[in-house]
Amino acid sequence: MNAMLLWMTMVFAADLNVPQAASDEVLRRGSSVEMVGIITEDDILVALGPPADDSHKWFLTVITRPGCSACALLKAEWSIKPELLAFARPGDPENSWSHYNVYRSDDPTQSFRWQGIQITEYPTVLVQPPRNGQYGDPATVVMQRSGYAGGAPSLAGAIRSAVLAYATRQPRAARSVQVVSADVGIAADAVQPEVVSAAPPFVVPGVEPVVQPPFVPPLAPAPQVPEPPSVPQGDSLAVLLSLLFSLLGSLFGTGMLTNVLLVTIMLLSAIRTFRKATNQKLWLSDEDFEKLLAALKAAAGKPPTAPRQGL
Amino acid sequence: MRTLITIAAILICGDAASATEMMELPAEVRAWFRNPDGSCVQCSIGMCGAWSNVPAATMLLWDTRYGSAVRGGSWPSRVASYCNARGIRAYNVTGDATHSWMMWAAKTGRFAAVGAGQAHFQTLYGKDAANKLWFVCNNNSTHKIDEYTQAGFDRLHHASGHWVVILAGPAPPAVPVYRQWW
DSSP states (O other): OHHHHHHHHHHHTTTSSSOHHHHHHHHHHOSEEEEESSOOGGGSOOOOSOOOOOTTSEEEEEEEOTTOHHHHHHHHHHTTOHHHHTTOOTTOGGGOSEEEEEEETTOTTTGGGGTTSOOOSSSEEEEEOOTTSTTSOTTBOOEEEEOOOSOHHHHHHHHHHHHHHHHHHOOOOOOOOOOOOTTEEOOOOOOOOOOOOSSOSSOOOOOOOOOOSOOOOOSOOBOOOOOOOOOOOOOHHHHHHHHHHHHHHTTTSSOHHHHHHHHHHHHHHHHHHHHHHTTOOOSSOHHHHHHHHHHHHHHTTOOOOOOOTTO | OHHHHHHHHHHHHOOOOOOEEEOOOOHHHHGGGOOSSSOHHHHHHHHHHHHHTOHHHHTTTSOBTTBSOOOSOOOHHHHHHHHHHHTOOEEEEESTTHHHHHHHHHHTTOOEEEEOSTTOEEEEEEEETTTTEEEEEOTTOTTSEEEEEHHHHHHHHHHHOSEEEEEOSOOOOOOOBOOOOO
16 A cells, blocks of 8 residues: 555656656756856856855845836936946846846835835835945845936935945944744645646736836935934044054053053954955954954953944 | 953854844745645745746746746756746756855855755755854745754755756845934
8 A cells, every 4th residue: 555655656746846857857967057047158157156256245226116207217327327337237237336126116026125114205226235244234224215307426426425424334243143033943845736826826017118218307306315424534544553653662661461462452453354355254253353352452451442444 | 361261262162153144035925935736946936036026937836927837847957948938047056066056045145946855946045154054945834944954954955956046136135124323
């Protein structure tokens, strides 16, 4: 009886999921990478390794609405205006400074993304920091700007200002930990074939006609860029050198241990900055490094201070 | 002395911080991609499509303007065929390099449809690099996310044969939230 059941399972499972034919083809292909979706000879990748890590790129998101002429204008101008192309190159993700994504407000498969923000006008442009955590939580809305009536330089300037202001305030904090929902559990397998509908369980958005510029845009854009306070800028190298000279000058005076510890802090910071700049693996997380600095500073008899940019 | 010991311990122990990359699809969205009829490859790719906002991939399972429903078992050349037909840009990877591709897919936030389990495909849903944990959404139980150790995940992937499909194009952003940073 068991043998019969096993035989039936094998027969009925022959064309389901990943059948034996798939396993055979995987073995036939061996180590191969195939670029699909575009049928050209150039898209057959000969290199077996993955592309370069692009988790350092910022995110630029455009949320549109069907029938929105300002949305069409923005998308069209983003393909041709140099000021905007400098921040994102639609259709050319490899050479784009940021990950550029366009969403439709009426797409039910994407509505989960907008539960935590308020959208009052279209198009809405969002700027978010990189996924690698270099600038804190990648979910953070760095800039939200609604409406577009032309004026690519103005939008590009707003993006630039927001990114700079945000980056200035980030101590390159440790990667944020995204908390997983409570439904993490143990794997379970059991395929139960059933009658399925060919209709999707959601309303598929229709095709939006492409509008080419130029055309007369509507008035009254409503920018919603957070106004960051001004930040005093200083020559960090000069400050570092002056601090180093003053420390060395008194190295053999009183408080030698203190000076040695301070020099150690500077050396560790310099090594860390260099390793970050050259994309080498860091010995410590930012949090642990801050603890280390605090411990060294405490040992040196100085109270811990706020982390400096770039540490 | 105590300070020095603390410093040495920190240096030796290294990075203890946890950095977890995860898809953020609600359970009700994942449920759309439950496997009813042995279409695990399309279910897995479809879930990746929903995350990466690639409608032609999201809607593989159904009759839509992107094409007729694609059902039943799949193999690399079949995936290549329907991706080409629908204009779904993807990396169709087989062989020894799949592990490094999965690492890349998780690190960049794209995630992937991966061979996982005997004759089965599932969605690589997340990775905790610090603790070497992998998170997988099985299209037979989309209400939960399964957690695997490195060894467990290796066994899971090996059981199906080394084959992964990763949607190309820009990585999607994290679900945005307001935090007062200014």
